[in-house]
Amino acid sequence: MIFERRFLLGALAIAIVFPLLGWSEYVIHVGVLIMFSIMLATGFNLIVGYVGEFSLGHTAFLGIGAYTAALLSSSLGMPIFFNIAAAAVVAAIAGFFIGAVTLRLRGPFFVIVTLCFAEVLRIVANNWVALTNGPMGIAGIVKPAWMAQQTALQQKIDFYYIGLALVTVCVYFAYRFVYSFLGRAVVTIRENRFVAQSVGIWPYSYSLLAFVVASAMAGVAGAFYAHYVSYVGPEVFGFPFMISMIIMVLLGGKGTLIGPVIGPVIVVLLEEYLRDFKDLRFSIFGLVIVAVVLFVPQGLMGFVAARREQYARK
Amino acid sequence: MSMLLELTGIEAAYGKLKALHGVSFSVAQAEIVALLGANGAGKSTTLRVISGLMKASAGNVVFNGKPIANLRPDLILKLGIAHCPEERHVWPEMTVEENLRLGGYTCSSKTELEQRLEKVVQPFARLRERYRQLAGTLSGGEQQMLAIARALMSSPRLLLLDEPSLGLAPRITQELLDIFRQLRDGGMTIVLVEQNVHNALSVASRAYVFETGRVVAEDTAKSLLGNPDLLRAYLGG
Numbered sequence: 001m002i003f004e005r006r007f008l009l010g011a012l013a014i015a016i017v018f019p020l021l022g023w024s025e026y027v028i029h030v031g032v033l034i035m036f037s038i039m040l041a042t043g044f045n046l047i048v049g050y051v052g053e054f055s056l057g058h059t060a061f062l063g064i065g066a067y068t069a070a071l072l073s074s075s076l077g078m079p080i081f082f083n084i085a086a087a088a089v090v091a092a093i094a095g096f097f098i099g100a101v102t103l104r105l106r107g108p109f110f111v112i113v114t115l116c117f118a119e120v121l122r123i124v125a126n127n128w129v130a131l132t133n134g135p136m137g138i139a140g141i142v143k144p145a146w147m148a149q150q151t152a153l154q155q156k157i158d159f160y161y162i163g164l165a166l167v168t169v170c171v172y173f174a175y176r177f178v179y180s181f182l183g184r185a186v187v188t189i190r191e192n193r194f195v196a197q198s199v200g201i202w203p204y205s206y207s208l209l210a211f212v213v214a215s216a217m218a219g220v221a222g223a224f225y226a227h228y229v230s231y232v233g234p235e236v237f238g239f240p241f242m243i244s245m246i247i248m249v250l251l252g253g254k255g256t257l258i259g260p261v262i263g264p265v266i267v268v269l270l271e272e273y274l275r276d277f278k279d280l281r282f283s284i285f286g287l288v289i290v291a292v293v294l295f296v297p298q299g300l301m302g303f304v305a306a307r308r309e310q311y312a313r314k
Numbered sequence: 315m316s317m318l319l320e321l322t323g324i325e326a327a328y329g330k331l332k333a334l335h336g337v338s339f340s341v342a343q344a345e346i347v348a349l350l351g352a353n354g355a356g357k358s359t360t361l362r363v364i365s366g367l368m369k370a371s372a373g374n375v376v377f378n379g380k381p382i383a384n385l386r387p388d389l390i391l392k393l394g395i396a397h398c399p400e401e402r403h404v405w406p407e408m409t410v411e412e413n414l415r416l417g418g419y420t421c422s423s424k425t426e427l428e429q430r431l432e433k434v435v436q437p438f439a440r441l442r443e444r445y446r447q448l449a450g451t452l453s454g455g456e457q458q459m460l461a462i463a464r465a466l467m468s469s470p471r472l473l474l475l476d477e478p479s480l481g482l483a484p485r486i487t488q489e490l491l492d493i494f495r496q497l498r499d500g501g502m503t504i505v506l507v508e509q510n511v512h513n514a515l516s517v518a519s520r521a522y523v524f525e526t527g528r529v530v531a532e533d534t535a536k537s538l539l540g541n542p543d544l545l546r547a548y549l550g551g
Contacts, residue, residue, distance in 0.1 A: 181419075188405055188416060195403040197367055200391040200420040200468060 001179065003308070004257050008171060011261060015164050019157045028156040030272055035163025036225050037264035040241075041248040042170045042257075043217030048246075049255035050178065051207045052190030053106065056242060057114030060098065060121050061091040061215040063237035065222025067125065070138040070232040080144050084166070084223040091219020092212050099211035103204060122237035137233030141226055159228050166224055170217045175257055177213060186210050190255075244271070247285055250292050253299025262300060318343045318503050319364070319395075319472055324373035324383075326363050333359040335527045336373065341472070346494060346504045348514035348535070351524030357507040358400060360524075361474045364505070365397035366390040377472070392420050396470035400477045400507075404457050404464070406450025410441055413449050413460055417467030434466045437493045455486035462493070472503045479513055491517050515539050 019028055040062060047055050065087035072078040072086055102113045125132045132138065147155045177183045188196040189203045196203055226232045244267060252263025270288075274281035296303045319341040326334040334356045341347045349357040362368035364375055366387035375383040382390055391397075404413050414434065418427045435442050438459045444452060449460055458478055465473060475494075479487040487510075494504060494517050508514035515521060515535040523531035531544065538545060 184408075184412070184416060185419065187407075191405050191407070192403045194367060194399055195405075197387045198365065198391075198397045198399055199417050199464065200388040201416075202386060202388045 005175075007258050008175070008261065012164075012168060015167075019160050025153045025156055028153065028160055030268060031160050032156060032163055032228060034264055034268045035160065035167050036221055036228070037244065037248060037268055038167045038261055039163075039170050039217055039221035039224065040245050041252065041260035041264050042167075042174050043214040043221070044245045045249045045254055045256075045260040046174060046177070046210045046214040046217075048249055049253075049259070050183065050186050050190060051210045053103070053110045053207070055102075055114040056111050057098070057102075057116070057118035058214070058218055058245060059237050059239070059241045060114075060118040061095055061218035062222040062225075062241060063118070063121055063125065063234075064094050065091045065219030066226040066232045066236045067132060067138070067222075068219070069223035069226040070141050071131070073141045073227070074138050077142070080162075080223075080227050083227070084220055087219040087223035088216040089219075091222070092216040094219075095212045095215020096208070099208045099215070103207045103211060118237055118242070122234050125234040125237060132234070135234060137231055139231045141230040141232070143227070143230065163224060163228075166220055170220065171257065171261065173213065173217070177210070178257060182206065182209065243282075243285065247289055247292075250289065250299055253301030253303070253305075256299070256301040256305070259299050259301040316343065317341065318378060319505070320374075320376045321360070321364070322374045322376075324360065324363055324375065325371045326359055326368055327371055328359075333527050334363070334370075337524075337527070337529055338373075339522045339529055339532065341503060341505055343503055344498060344501050345520070346498050346506060346518045348518035348521040349505065349507045349524060350509075350511055350514060350521050353509070354526075355524035356527040357524050358476050359527075361397060361476050361505065361507060364390075365395055365474055367397065367399075388420065391468055391470075394469075394471035395474065396465040396468045396472070397474040398461050398465040398476060398478065400480065404449040404452070404460050406448065408449055409446050410449055410452070410460055411445050413464050414441075414467055417464030418469075420468055430467055430469055434463050437496055438463050455482050455489075458482060458486075458490065459493075462490075466497075470502075472505065473497070474505050474507075476507045477509060478506070479508065479510055487513060511545060512539075 018031065044055070044058050047053060047058070068087040068090045069083035072083045078086070098114070098117050102110055102117070105113055126135055128134070143155065147158060150158070185196070185201045186206050188201060189206060193203055222236060225236070248263035248267045249260055251266060252261065253259030271281065274284055277284065292299065298306065317340040321340070322338045324334050324337040325332065337356065337360055339347070349360060351357050359368060363370045366382070366385050366389070370383050373383065374381055377393060377395060380393065382393060405416070408416070414431055415427065418430055421427045421430065440456050441459055441463055444456065449457065452460060462475065462478065478490055482490070491513060494506070498504060506514055506518060515538055518535045520532070520534050521538055522529050
């Protein structure tokens with residue numbers, strides 16, 4: 001807990017200083033993508049790492065958040081921070097209803113049904129042309145007014161700091177959740193559902209709470225993304241985002257708070273580095289997952305924690 | 315004698331496999347009752363039905379005058395029934411103290427939780443010594459004690475114990491049996507599922523013998539112990 005707190009505060013300090021070092025626009029862009037990914041991974045980790053169920057439909061909430069922000073911005077001209085808050089609320093409400101249905105199932109059934117929800121939403125986004133503009137997506141989401149006079153680099157730096165602020169809020173929420181009595185209860189459910197019930201913990205309601213929080217975080221990430229790229233299309237519901245989320249959380253270490261912070265850093269950098277390989281990079285990612293599952297099944301942070309424990313025992 | 319717990323005609327099934335065929339029995343206040351029987355006789359299933367971890371397809375469970383069949387397990391716990399499941403599951407990554415605190419999950423008052431903690435660890439000297447140790451590093455006997463102490467944290471009136479002596483050394487088992495006697499003397503009612511008949515009958519006042527999902531015999535512990543033929547017939551020893 002203390003190690004986690006120190007690590008996270010250290011990472012925050014580095015992240016604050018980072019853009020001041022005179023990087024190019026591209027490097028800051030990668031930083032923004034990392035911020036976006038940490039929000040997603042932190043939320044997703046609450047479900048995979050703490051509730052212990054594997055959702056394949058977390059992109060549903062990313063998409064809902066992105067479309068909420070896009071619609072509010074393009075048709076009502078609402079400002080970015082309002083849209084992000086609204087996206088969190090709408091995604092949380094969607095998370096409540098989808099979670100209420102899916103969390104009655106467990107294991108493979110939960111996986112399949114969550115995947116179905118995301119797929120259904122993708123099809124809806126593709127076909128409800130009147131609302132979502134179909135496959136064309138919603139373009140021209142306005143950037144905040146204060147950015148109008150800024151250079152492209154300065155705009156990216158602003159987005160970077162907005163992202164960092166949102167990440168800080170998400171990770172702080174996750175931290176408070178995990179180390180609260182509620183979080184403990186959720187972990188006991190993951191460890192042994194039967195025993196959790198025997199001490200009076202009702203698994204369904206606690207899992208649902210974690211699911212709603214995770215959905216809200218994905219919604220925030222979606223809204224941030226929509227404003228950053230100023231375009232939202234049905235692909236936000238697509239499977240590639242899901243795959244990235246899975247790799248980030250598994251590689252970083254599920255069930256830890258640091259894992260979903262370092263996982264995205266590695267994966268985003270790798271994605272950028274492997275850009276030259278085009279479609280081949282998905283195969284490379286596949287190999288990365290296989291290697292993680294085989295050699296560090298608890299992810300990098302799980303590996304570090306095990307080493308620290310060994311060291312402490314000596 | 316007024317009964318604290320009464321089961322009548324309980325039936326329950328795992329999918330299509332019927333595990334209980336009309337089980338009926340009753341338990342009085344501050345009494346230890348043993349449920350005896352071979353593997354698969356339906357003893358553990360009966361406990362699960364009482365604590366709500368499993369739904370009964372027919373029959374009634376009445377606790378303290380209230381029907382509780384098919385209530386949610388957390389609500390049943392709040393009414394005063396704690397279930398200590400078999401195989402002594404503790405949360406290995408948490409300390410003894412954290413395990414115990416989670417046992418008092420339903421208790422909302424902080425001061426009461428502290429009082430319960432103090433009271434619960436009283437009979438378990440071994441747990442007091444290992445208060446800040448991770449539960450996963452405890453020995454089998456200590457883990458069993460922790461599981462029982464955790465169940466007691468909900469301050470129950472009725473404690474359901476599922477094979478508490480399974481895989482434990484005889485000395486530890488005796489220690490546990492002593493603790494059960496202490497608890498009973500303090501007014502606790504216990505339903506004890508055991509395969510080790512002699513251990514069970516040494517603390518219980520009465521016992522019910524289960525066979526393939528039915529209660530086939532009921533008697534006081536004393537007369538069962540004095541009737542080795544009956545024990546052999548049902549329990550093979």
